[in-house]
Amino acid sequence: MQAILDKNKGWIDETWAKIETKLRRNSELCRHKIPLQTIDGVYDDHSGGKCAAWTNGFWPGIMWLMYAATKEETFKETAENAENALDTALEDFNCLFHDVGFMWHISAGANFKLTGNEKSKNRNLHAAAVLAARYNVNGEFIKAWNEEGFEGWVIIDCMMNIPLLYWAAEQTNNIAFKQIAMHHADTSLRDHIRPDGSVYHIMDYDIETGECKGPAPSTQGYDPETSSWSRGQAWAIYGYALSYIHTGEQRYLDAAKKVAHYFMTAVVPDDYVPRADFRAPEEPVYYDTSAGAIAACGLIEIAKAVPDFEKKMYMQAAINLMKALVDKHCDWSEEEQAILQNSSACYAKGVHETWIYGEYYFVEAMYKLKGFEPLFW
Numbered sequence: 001m002q003a004i005l006d007k008n009k010g011w012i013d014e015t016w017a018k019i020e021t022k023l024r025r026n027s028e029l030c031r032h033k034i035p036l037q038t039i040d041g042v043y044d045d046h047s048g049g050k051c052a053a054w055t056n057g058f059w060p061g062i063m064w065l066m067y068a069a070t071k072e073e074t075f076k077e078t079a080e081n082a083e084n085a086l087d088t089a090l091e092d093f094n095c096l097f098h099d100v101g102f103m104w105h106i107s108a109g110a111n112f113k114l115t116g117n118e119k120s121k122n123r124n125l126h127a128a129a130v131l132a133a134r135y136n137v138n139g140e141f142i143k144a145w146n147e148e149g150f151e152g153w154v155i156i157d158c159m160m161n162i163p164l165l166y167w168a169a170e171q172t173n174n175i176a177f178k179q180i181a182m183h184h185a186d187t188s189l190r191d192h193i194r195p196d197g198s199v200y201h202i203m204d205y206d207i208e209t210g211e212c213k214g215p216a217p218s219t220q221g222y223d224p225e226t227s228s229w230s231r232g233q234a235w236a237i238y239g240y241a242l243s244y245i246h247t248g249e250q251r252y253l254d255a256a257k258k259v260a261h262y263f264m265t266a267v268v269p270d271d272y273v274p275r276a277d278f279r280a281p282e283e284p285v286y287y288d289t290s291a292g293a294i295a296a297c298g299l300i301e302i303a304k305a306v307p308d309f310e311k312k313m314y315m316q317a318a319i320n321l322m323k324a325l326v327d328k329h330c331d332w333s334e335e336e337q338a339i340l341q342n343s344s345a346c347y348a349k350g351v352h353e354t355w356i357y358g359e360y361y362f363v364e365a366m367y368k369l370k371g372f373e374p375l376f377w
């Protein structure tokens with residue numbers, strides 16, 4: 001594995017230097033913002049109001065990655081501003097849902113990990129308690145959303161939220177957090193992952209008996225039943241790799257590998273740039289570059305976890321995905337504040353735009369390739 005990293009060192013260093021330059025400037029420009037996407041090249045701001053968008057942890061997360069890598073105060077200051085702004089959401093219980101992991105574990109959780117800030121630790125523990133409280137005992141799952149009619153809906157994305165629970169178990173010495181995370185991971189493994197390694201977005205459960213009723217109509221992919229929404233596949237790869245890291249359970253690593261094998265094959269026809277849905281018609285062509293960056297993060301963790309003779313294929317796949325993004329889908333100019341272009345919110349909505357989650361995972365993947373630590377998840 002080291003040989004592949006050494007072979008690509010020039011490209012990795014050059015890309016990272018460009019990331020630092022661009023994000024140093026963005027840190028100043030967005031000192032009091034929580035951006036979601038760029039409009040005409042300029043980041044918008046979601047720091048006001050209830051502040052409970054699932055995406056609001058990614059901007060401080062990017063800033064903490066940069067702080068961990070550079071120790072430059074500008075990144076820390078911008079990250080702390082965003083974390084403080086998120087308090088309005090944390091104090092409003094009814095507006096919180098399963099994405100508290102995305103929102104706090106890479107903002108407050110990263111802050112605590114890097115600086116030991118007790119207030120941040122407390123914020124993250126509150127977020128973990130909110131997530132754990134969403135657990136359905138009979139169905140052994142964490143419910144996704146609050147809306148009426150969605151009571152039994154469980155989504156693959158939640159695999160990225162449960163690292164917050166593994167962390168909370170360690171911090172509090174309360175194993176219940178870890179047990180909830182593992183029960184959820186096992187339910188999702190059984191029901192979300194299809195035999196061929198593709199993944200459903202949403203499964204629906206009877207909230208009284210816990211019985212799985214089958215897939216619910218997803219709006220993320222092309223088709224509710226047959227879809228293979230690429231970002232969902234990427235959440236599964238990275239999410240199961242993280243569950244393996246936190247538990248050491250081989251079944252989670254095997255699940256990550258299985259979805260990864262499917263993903264690695266599905267991106268080949270488009271030269272490693274993921275379509276928004278791998279099972280959509282050939283035309284129109286909708287890419288989701290965020291899926292490539294998320295999958296790359298997961299593949300790098302798989303490469304670290306597997307025996308020596310397997311490492312190369314996962315690391316090479318991660319580099320192929322990242323090179324495809326850097327070669328064709330990055331904007332390093334000052335006219336456009338986001339680096340990663342052509343992410344998608346979902347199939348046919350918000351396609352080929354800049355989205356902060358794509359930016360976050362792009363930076364995280366390059367941070368990993370550079371060998372920086374720690375892992376925030």
Ligand code: GLY
Nearest residue numbers: 054157220231345
């Ligand atoms: N977690 C929401 C999404 O990936 O769109």
